Amino acid sequence: MTGENRRTDDETATDGGTQTGRSETTDTHRTSREKRGGLHRFDVSSAFGRQAVTLVLAATLTFLTLPILVTVVASFGTSWTGVIPTGYVNLDNWRTVLGLAEGIGVRQGVIRGLAYSAGLATAGMVINIVVGVPIAYSLVRYDFFAKDWINTLAILPIVPGVILAIAFLRMYPERGGSTFGLIIGYALLKSPFMVLTVQSSLQSMNLQQIEESARSLGASWIRTFLTVIVPNAKDGIIAGSIITWTLAAAEFNFTYIVHSAGPRPFSLFLFENITRSPVLQGAAAVSVYFLIVTAVIVLLQRVGKAGFTTVER
Amino acid sequence: MSEVTLDSLTKRYDEEVAVDGIDLTVRDGEVLGVIGPSGCGKTTTLRTIAGFETPTEGRVLFDDDDVTHVPPEDRNVGLVFQSYALFNNMSVLDNVAFGLKMQGVDKEERRDRANELLELVGIGEHAEKDPRQLSGGQQQRVGLARALAIEPRILLLDEPMTGLDAKLKKRLEEEIGSLLDELNVTTLYVTHDQEEAMVMCDRIAVLNDGRIEQIGTPAEIYERPANAFVADFVGTSNAVSATIEDGRMDLGFATYDIDDIPETAEGTAIVRPGDFRVGEGDIEGVVRDRYYLGDRVRARIELPNGDLVTVALDPSTENARTGDTVSLVLDPSGVHVLRSE
Numbered sequence: 283m284t285g286e287n288r289r290t291d292d293e294t295a296t297d298g299g300t301q302t303g304r305s306e307t308t309d310t311h312r313t314s315r316e317k318r319g320g321l322h323r324f325d326v327s328s329a330f331g332r333q334a335v336t337l338v339l340a341a342t343l344t345f346l347t348l349p350i351l352v353t354v355v356a357s358f359g360t361s362w363t364g365v366i367p368t369g370y371v372n373l374d375n376w377r378t379v380l381g382l383a384e385g386i387g388v389r390q391g392v393i394r395g396l397a398y399s400a401g402l403a404t405a406g407m408v409i410n411i412v413v414g415v416p417i418a419y420s421l422v423r424y425d426f427f428a429k430d431w432i433n434t435l436a437i438l439p440i441v442p443g444v445i446l447a448i449a450f451l452r453m454y455p456e457r458g459g460s461t462f463g464l465i466i467g468y469a470l471l472k473s474p475f476m477v478l479t480v481q482s483s484l485q486s487m488n489l490q491q492i493e494e495s496a497r498s499l500g501a502s503w504i505r506t507f508l509t510v511i512v513p514n515a516k517d518g519i520i521a522g523s524i525i526t527w528t529l530a531a532a533e534f535n536f537t538y539i540v541h542s543a544g545p546r547p548f549s550l551f552l553f554e555n556i557t558r559s560p561v562l563q564g565a566a567a568v569s570v571y572f573l574i575v576t577a578v579i580v581l582l583q584r585v586g587k588a589g590f591t592t593v594e595r
Numbered sequence: 596m597s598e599v600t601l602d603s604l605t606k607r608y609d610e611e612v613a614v615d616g617i618d619l620t621v622r623d624g625e626v627l628g629v630i631g632p633s634g635c636g637k638t639t640t641l642r643t644i645a646g647f648e649t650p651t652e653g654r655v656l657f658d659d660d661d662v663t664h665v666p667p668e669d670r671n672v673g674l675v676f677q678s679y680a681l682f683n684n685m686s687v688l689d690n691v692a693f694g695l696k697m698q699g700v701d702k703e704e705r706r707d708r709a710n711e712l713l714e715l716v717g718i719g720e721h722a723e724k725d726p727r728q729l730s731g732g733q734q735q736r737v738g739l740a741r742a743l744a745i746e747p748r749i750l751l752l753d754e755p756m757t758g759l760d761a762k763l764k765k766r767l768e769e770e771i772g773s774l775l776d777e778l779n780v781t782t783l784y785v786t787h788d789q790e791e792a793m794v795m796c797d798r799i800a801v802l803n804d805g806r807i808e809q810i811g812t813p814a815e816i817y818e819r820p821a822n823a824f825v826a827d828f829v830g831t832s833n834a835v836s837a838t839i840e841d842g843r844m845d846l847g848f849a850t851y852d853i854d855d856i857p858e859t860a861e862g863t864a865i866v867r868p869g870d871f872r873v874g875e876g877d878i879e880g881v882v883r884d885r886y887y888l889g890d891r892v893r894a895r896i897e898l899p900n901g902d903l904v905t906v907a908l909d910p911s912t913e914n915a916r917t918g919d920t921v922s923l924v925l926d927p928s929g930v931h932v933l934r935s936e
Contacts, residue, residue, distance in 0.1 A: 491680035495738075497667040498645055498674040499745055500697030513684035 350572060357566035367562065375566035379555055391545055399548035400574065402461065403530040406468030410526045411519060413469070414476030418518075419511065421477070422484040423493075437481070439474040443536030446471060450540055463540060464547070468530035475529065476522035483518025484511075520586035527582070528575050597657045597748040597781055598623045599644060604653035606639050606805075613639040615805035616653070621749065624779040626772075628796030630789050632828070636805040637785045641751050644783060646670050657748050668697075673742030673780075677754040679734040681726040687713065687737050688722040694745035712740040715774070732763045739771065743780070750775075750782040756791055768794045789829045793817070801825045817867075819931050826865040826933070831893075833904045837864035837932055844927065848898045849878050851927040862934040866925065868893065868907035873915060876924030880904070882915045896921065 356362055357376065360369025376382075381392030420426075421433050450463060492514065496506040512519070534549040541547060546554070548571065555567030599621040606614040614636040621627045629637045642648045644655055646667035654663045662670055674680075682690050688709050695705035713719045716736040718729070726734055735755055742750055755771075756764045772795045775782055786792050792799050793813040800810045801824070809821040820826035823834055838845045839860045844853045846864055880896035883903065892908040894915055906923065908915060915921050 487683070488676075488678040488680055491676045491678050492682065494645070494647055494667070495674055495676065495680045495741070496682070496693070497647075498670070498672050499694035499741070500668050500671070501693075502668055505697075510682050510684070514682070516684070 350568075353565045354569045354572070356562060357569045359562060362561055362565075375562045376570070379559075379563055379566040379570060392551065395546035395551055396548065396570070396574070398461075398545040399531060399551070400578075402464050402468060402547060403527045405465045406472060406530045407523050407527045409465065409469040410473050410476040411523060414473055414522065415480050415512065415515065415519060418477045418480035418484060418515075419489075419507070422481055423489055436477045437474045439471070441471070443467075443471055443533055444539065447536045447539035461544065464537065467536050467540060468526075468533060471533060471536060472526040472529050475525040476519075479522035479525065480515050480518040483515040483521075487514055516586060520582060523582050523586075524579050527578055531575065531578075532571070599749045599781060599783070600654075600656040601640070601644070602654040602656060604640070604643060604655065605651050606636075606643060606648055607651045612805050614643070614650075617802075617805070617807055619800060619807065619810070621781055621783055623781055625797045626775050626780075626782040626784055626795060628784045628786065628792035628799040629802055630786055630792045630799055630828070631802035633787060635802040637787075637802050638753060640802070641753055641783060641785050644749065645672050645674055645751055671745060671748050673745060673747030673750040675735070675738045675742050675750070675752045675755045677757045679726075679731075679738045681734055681737055681741075683726055685726075686722070687718070687724050687726055687729070690726060690737055691740045691744050693741065698745065709740070709744060712744050713737075715743075716740045717770070731759055732767060735759070735767065739774075743778070748781065750780045752782065752784045752786075754786055755784075756786070756788075764791070771795070799829075801828060803828075818929070820865055820933070822933060823863060823865075826931075831868050831905055831907075833866040833868070835864045835866055835902065835904070837862055839932065844930070844932065846925075846930075847900055848902065849925060851925070851930075853927060860932070860934045862932050865931045865933060866904065867929055868905045870926050870929040871904070871906040871908075872924045872926070873906075873908060873913040873921050874924045876922045878923040878925060880921060880923055882917050882919045882921060885915060885917055896923065 356367040358371050358373070359367030360372045360374075361367065379392070417436055421429065421436065426432075446467060450467060454463065489511070492510060493506055496510045497503065501509065531548045532552075534553060537547050537549045538553070541550060552567055552571055556564040559567075601617050601619040604614055604617045604619075605612070617636075617640060619627075619640075629640060631637050639648060643650055646662070646665060650663060654661055656662065657670070682693065685693065688706065691709035691712055692705040695708060700708070710719065710722060713722050716739055718733050718736050718740075721729055721733060721737075726737060729737065738755070756767060759767065768791060775795075784792065784795055786795075789799075796813065798810060798812055799816055801808045801816060803824050809816055809825045811819075816825055816829050820829060820832075826832045826834065835846050835848075837847075839853070839862070842852060844851045844864070846866075878898065880898045883895045883897050885892055885894040885908075887910065890910075892910045892913070892915070894906050894908055895903050896906050897903050
């Protein structure tokens with residue numbers, strides 16, 4: 283066995299050798315460039331390129347995250363008349379928004395509404411996993427009649443929530459506004475994002491040969507799908523789950539039109555607090571939203587990391 | 596291990612014939628190479644044996660069992676692909692143990708056997724790694740170990756070396772070749788590379804347009820090609836029109852006495868580059884171009900009748916530069932005549 287081991291080491295050594303060769307080439311290249319330096323035009327991209335990219339990135343990140351940070355901080359303030367809110371730390375805004383305050387005109391069942399809404403988004407996401415993964419698989423794996431058209435329909439989020447909502451109410455006047463209607467609506471509206479992410483995940487592997495290897499080793503088609511294909515598409519499924527969940531939770535148009543009775547979903551909670559309440563209460567509501575979304579993202583990623591593996595340790 | 600027989604196997608896709616009535620037997624324990632240009636039907640043949648294609652006509656037999664309509668998972672066939680096709684959601688060890696798990700072998704035993712196989716292919720120390728951490732050659736070894744783990748009735752290799760660099764490929768050819776010999780596995784080895792097939796295989800089938808042009812040992816198909824296609828596909832050859840009359844072979848530029856083809860015939864003589872030598876011969880020619888290949892020099896020489904022949908020369912003894920006039924000696928014993936019908 284030592285003989286074989288030694289050979290394998292050789293292989294690594296060869297790789298190393300190639301790398302050394304490459305870096306030498308780079309050095310030579312640089313030297314010749316420096317030599318020509320005097321005649322060379324001033325190279326803007328090599329002088330400032332890296333700094334410019336860093337700056338743009340930092341500016342973008344600040345631009346995107348600063349409003350959220352300010353909002354979260356503001357939600358703990360007492361008044362917001364100047365540039366920066368004052369009077370910390372005040373939990374009244376959060377209490378009011380979550381319906382925990384005491385007194386006249388308190389809101390009822392806010393937390394129940396949030397939980398209900400999270401349930402709706404989760405159910406929509408589960409439907410998208412169950413339906414979207416096989417759709418993505420068949421679009422990548424097989425050739426069939428009108429494949430391109432079906433592909434386009436499956437991955438384009440062309441129907442706006444408003445239109446789907448009105449169509450729902452016309453088609454199913456009794457059930458359209460029910461929990462069931464909301465779940466189906468969320469699943470339909472957000473399904474392209476699941477199909478798209480899973481599809482790109484599946485395209486990055488040699489699907490047919492992986493599948494055929496598993497089958498030749500004695501796994502039935504369904505077992506191959508569940509123990510080999512799905513785990514290998516894990517990254518796409520997690521990304522798709524996060525996107526479909528958060529977008530469903532924030533879907534306003536569809537919810538606003540379709541929702542008739544029962545606990546108040548997320549988007550209506552946000553709408554209410556932002557349009558008909560003091561600014562700082564709006565800030566608290568937005569903070570609640572981001573808190574929940576962040577928690578869900580972290581949770582889904584952890585589930586994804588822990589699950590999907592058949593490695594026996 | 597089994598003997599695998601293809602009985603007048605035909606596969607058609609709509610109007611296109613991929614495999615056209617192939618009769619082929621892979622003998623028990625033999626490594627049979629299937630070579631041919633792309634689109635010749637070699638991969639379709641392999642996929643039919645594995646069960647991923649159902650033949651339009653004909654049968655696939657493993658020993659005496661007709662498996663033509665048996666699904667792939669019940670055929671007990673080992674598959675190795677060019678792309679390795681490893682399961683990246685599992686460790687190297689679990690990849691190799693996967694087939695055993697499907698067979699219901701218990702955990703301890705399949706770990707032991709997977710470890711044994713990894714040792715056998717020389718990567719025992721990488722058992723717990725993620726397949727993506729390994730180099731191409733190592734990944735292909737995992738692929739081979741995984742296919743061998745189920746003790747397949749036939750091992751099917753589909754261009755297993757194609758993605759590897761030349762040096763590594765040479766070493767793997769030797770290693771895998773001797774491993775297959777040692778394990779006595781019935782193997783079908785599909786490749787477009789005739790040299791690789793000659794190293795690895797006991798016999799070679801040359802496919803063209805869905806038909807078998809010739810089956811034989813590497814020496815047979817190189818030295819006595821059945822037709823012009825095989826002669827051209829396997830190695831470099833010069834096809835020279837020949838006339839045979841009264842035990843003499845006339846190649847146009849020279850005439851030789853031959854004993855083994857006494858009757859009168861017209862045909863094509865296949866002359867390998869190595870049959871020529873530069874020396875005091877009776878064939879005069881002008882060197883048109885030459886390529887230095889290290890162990891030999893390949894030159895194209897124009898003969899007085901205008902024919903161009905490819906000649907392999909020994910760089911240490913035979914010196915010929917472009918434009919030189921050289922005199923060639925031909926060893927007629929290596930010349931193989933294809934008679935035109």
